[in-house]
Amino acid sequence: MARLALRGIVRDYGTLRVIHGIDLDVAEGEFVVFVGPSGCGKSTLLRMIAGLDKPTGGDIEIDGIRVNDRSAAERGLAMVFQSYALYPHMTVRQNLAFGLENQRMPRAEIDRRIADAARMLQIEHLLARKPGQLSGGQRQRVAIGRTVTREPGIFLFDEPLSNLDAELRVQMRVELSQLHKRLRATMIYVTHDQTEAMTMADRIVVLRAGRLEQAGSPLALYNHPANRFVAGFIGSPRMNFLPATVSPNGVRVDGLDELALERFAVAQGAAVSLGVRPEHFEFVDAGGLPGTVDLVEHMGGESYVYVTLANGERITVRRPGQTGLVGGSNVRAAVLQGQAHLFHTSEGEAAVARL
Amino acid sequence: MKTLFRRTIMAGAAMLALPLLAAAPARAATELRIMWYSDANEGDVMRDLLDRFEKANPDIKVVLDRVPYKTITDNLPALVSSGQAPDMARVTDLGGQSSYYLNLTPYLKDKAYWETNFKDVLPWVRPAGETDGVYGLMTQLTITMPIVNETLFQQAGIPLPGPTATWDDWAKAAKAVAAKLNVPIPIAIDRSGHRIAGPAISYGAKFFSADGQPALVDDGLKTMARKIYDWHKDGVMSKAIWGSVGGAAYRGANEEFSNGQVVLYMSGSWQFGQFAKTVGDGFDWHGVPNPCGPAGCSGMPGGAGLVAYKTSKHPAEIGKLMDYLASEPVYAEFHARTLFLTAHKGLMAKGISYAADKPQIKKSLDAAFANVKALSPVAFQLQGYRLNRVLFTPLTVRLNQAISGEMSLDDAFTRMTQDMQDGLKAAGAK
Amino acid sequence: MRAALARLIDWPFEALQRALGAARMPYVFVLPNLLVFGIFVVLPMLLNIWYATTSGAELMPGQRPFTGLANFAELLDxxxxxxxxxxxxxxxxxxxxxxxxxxxxxxxxxxxxxxxxxxxxxxxxxxxxxxxxxxxxxxxxxxxxxxxxxxxxxxxxxxxxxxxxxxxxxxxxxxxxxxxxxxxxxxxxxxxxxxxxxxxxxxxxxxxxxxxxxxxxxxxxxxxxxxxxxxxxxxxxxxxxxxxxxxxxxxxxxxxxxxxxxxxxxxxxxxxxxxxxxxxxxxxxxxxxxxxxxxxxxxxxxxxxxxxxxxxxxxxxx
Known part of the structure; x- marks a missing residue:
């Protein structure tokens, strides 16, 4: 298994800069997920790591060796494409063998590797078929199988689950995690779905507009987002944001009373954005923020209550189990102690430090 | 809105109807259509004469459709066979479709005039089996004969062969001239069986067996064919003419001659007018007597004829036009301006004052007249034979194949006979 | 006015449809092209077969004597x-x-x-x-x-x-x-x-x-x-x-x-x-x-x- 280092990676298209200096270290055996909205540059970054694209500046190091000038094949990587990119005119077996044949591997070795991979991915019964005769999920396994047989230093995944239906996606997430554990391989995974990132990653790298916003373990990002963008991106349902001003004992949410909060290192009267996750609100009889219930979603194991506050802002509140609240009820929402986040109002700026 | 739409419809209808109304009065005049080809200026001269005819006959309009020669040879036969023939046409293959010709005799004013002056050539346009009647008017009498580039001889300092020179004499002289001056083509002969027929007859070819049946290959023909074959080998003749096209396609050497690349060009009298224009004062040229062989110094007579077709709806008007064109003053003028030889016996005796300002023309026409007198009777018989193209085409095609090295000369002779028999069978089987 | 024009064009087709039934209408629309194809392609092809099995130099089919496969025999000889x-x-x-x-x-x-x-x-x-x-x-x-x-x-x-x-x-x-x-x-x-x-x-x-x-x-x-x-x-x-x-x-x-x-x-x-x-x-x-x-x-x-x-x-x- 190999480790990866990105040093100051920059990518320009003419005068347009799409990747603005990214630094990252990926340790051996780590499952790193690149996540971000469309156009954030995550696929571009992955392709540069793969060798399908060349960075305009910066270094890519695999196991400490600079590989910028090496072709894709020479870097010891394997990639699962979003469309799987299986050779449609070859059988599954031929697809799996193709890359190995390029290395002039002896036939026996090739067959052994194919057999191992097929068993691991449960595609033994599909070896004689052509990709056109397989279902989406089967094709995906074959694509993964193709990378497994190569025994690469790093596995690369480019949004592999986006073409599958919801149920299959859940199943494949689990299998991919299991595969990672089994092979103890370094894996770099690109997705736009933060759920996949949260469930599979050892470490998440959040990208936006070609910049690395924050890198860390899923829970680290969840509990301590570095800025408003990461806070809003990670976590479903989304964190609630309310415009507020800092007041002596906490913050004053615009249009409402002061809300008591722990101390933050920020000046009095500063305009901030108050971020509270849905599960960090509770309904109280007094104090808190007044509002009216719009709608309640009963999931059975939990409920989501959509509230319009008295100042017109809307928030989502998560209640465990089931609730008797109905639309139209008057409620008061309070923030659990120590669970509020304060951000500068512009998304790009880092969160205010909590004391 | 409604009225505007209605008015538009009315206007459109009126615009469509107007040409129909306008066309109506024009139909009062009879229209004759002539399909015509030209070698040189005959079309212009004919148009001029027709204009005068129209003035004299205001109820007859004559349209002269000027087409390339290839249209006459390739397209006209199909038109005629399918009943789509024009009223009249100028054709060179006189016998081929003679069964479709209109018998002009009932529509002519003076049959005796025609019979006296065109006695020798009337049989050429008569349908098979007919021995009487006028079926067409020869637009010229042509004769195949060589035309020499005299300037080249002068520059080479070699004397022109005399009037009784043989083909071998000419070959030697032309080769010498060409070698000295680096001229590409000593002798050029049009790629056509008709053109070789004259020299072949001079060497004893008979073209018909004793009982009058066509017979292509005999000793005389073989001799001439072999000469041409050998000349291509020795460089006396260039493959640029005979080798440049395939099958039965015609290929002349007009351009090469007028560009001064040919010493002796075996073609015919119809080229005089053209060369007067294209050569101009570039070099000195004139027609020469037909070279001789043991059997004579013959060329081939020929000429295009103006014929009318049975399917025409205006035979009376055609008769009028034919009489006009054949009348002595008009006919003489036509020949004088086109520099054609004439088949009109009366004019031949009187002589035609050609509008030839160049001495080359006069010299050539004099030579042509002499050549006409030297024509062998075999030549006349051959030209008058209805299916003579069955003899000419295999000669061209197979000799060409031999020259190009595709088969031996003897094979070519065998194939020629076979082709002739195929052609006779196809044409004779009705 | 335009509606009247449209009705004018519709009328023959509707009449046809009443006569033939909707299922046969597609054939009506295909017919013109079929006719053209038939006259200019199929008919000459059939005529060609007649020419191939007859001999002589006449253009009109009626004047050509039938000779069966003689032409083919000659070609392949x-x-x-x-x-x-x-x-x-x-x-x-x-x-x-x-x-x-x-x-x-x-x-x-x-x-x-x-x-x-x-x-x-x-x-x-x-x-x-x-x-x-x-x-x-x-x-x-x-x-x-x-x-x-x-x-x-x-x-x-x-x-x-x-x-x-x-x-x-x-x-x-x-x-x-x-x-x-x-x-x-x-x-x-x-x-x-x-x-x-x-x-x-x-x-x-x-x-x-x-x-x-x-x-x-x-x-x-x-x-x-x-x-x-x-x-x-x-x-x-x-x-x-x-x-x-x-x-x-x-x-x-x-x-x-x-x-x-x-x-x-x-x-x-x-x-x-x-x-x-x-x-x-x-x-x-x-x-x-x-x-x-x-x-x-x-x-x-x-x-x-x-x-x-x-x-x-x-x-x-x-």
């Missing part, structure tokens, strides 16, 4: 099929022989050149749009224009010879030498038609998903293997179409060659269509029976090729 000289109708067999050689050389040259050109034009390069158009221009030219252009280049005092002489070489009579003129008929024919096949192959190349090439790059595949194992197999359906269409067109080659060489020198570049044309319409007595029989034989060959093409494209659809 050969002592030894490999020796043109032993055949009764040696000009027919010579043109068949020439056509076979022509088809072999021309089709192979054209398919290979079209493939290479399409591969080159598929890459990102400067002026790509311009080059793609340029290769197609000759296809738009009339065959006569094509032939005249090349005649002008190849004739003894033409451009090519001028270049040769200027560089100290000898003048070569390209169109007067049997081998050279054959060579040039292949070149001119390929030049005139290649663009069309380049287009077909280019479309096929562009239909190959680019991430297959990226996967091959990740697999460390050398360029020749990418072409041989990925590009070519995925291009096979288009190649099959190009091959059969090219074969059919090569057998039918006539226009540009007739103007370029006229079948010469001798009969070195006389191909089967020219033989049929000359036998039937040009030259001496119009032996239409033989020509019609020859055209039916050629038609049979083309029919086989067309069936092959249908098979090839049916397999491609799978």
């Amino acid at each position: 050969c002592g030894n099929y490999l020796n043109v000289a032993s055949c009764r109708q040696d000009r027919f067999w010579r043109s068949v022989d020439n056509t076979l050689w022509f088809v072999a050389f021309q089709v192979i040259t054209m398919v290979v050149l079209s493939l290479i050109t399409a591969l080159v034009l598929n890459r990102k390069m400067a002026l790509r749009g311009f080059f793609r158009a340029v290769f197609f221009y000759p296809v738009l030219l009339s065959p006569v224009v094509v032939a005249l252009i090349w005649k002008w280049i190849l004739q003894p005092d033409g451009v090519l010879n001028a270049i040769l002489v200027a560089n100290g070489g000898q003048r070569v009579p390209f169109l007067l030498d049997p081998s050279w003129s054959f060579f040039w008929t292949v070149v001119v024919s390929v030049w005139a038609h290649m663009g069309f096949y380049v287009l077909i192959l280019l479309a096929g190349l562009q239909a190959i998903p680019p991430d297959l090439y990226e996967a091959a790059a990740m697999d460390g595949t050398p360029q020749w293997r990418v072409f041989w194992r990925i590009t070519l197999p995925l291009l096979m359906p288009n190649m099959a179409v190009v091959l059969v269409l090219g074969l059919i067109r090569a057998v039918q080659a006539f226009d540009e060659i007739y103007v370029l060489t006229g079948g010469g020198p001798g009969t070195a570049t006389q191909y089967i269509v020219q033989y049929i044309y000359e036998t039937a319409f040009a030259g001496q007595v119009h032996i239409m029976g033989l020509a019609a029989a020859a055209s039916m034989l050629v038609g049979g060959v083309l029919l086989v090729l067309t069936l092959l093409q249908l098979l090839a494209s049916a397999r491609a659809k799978q």
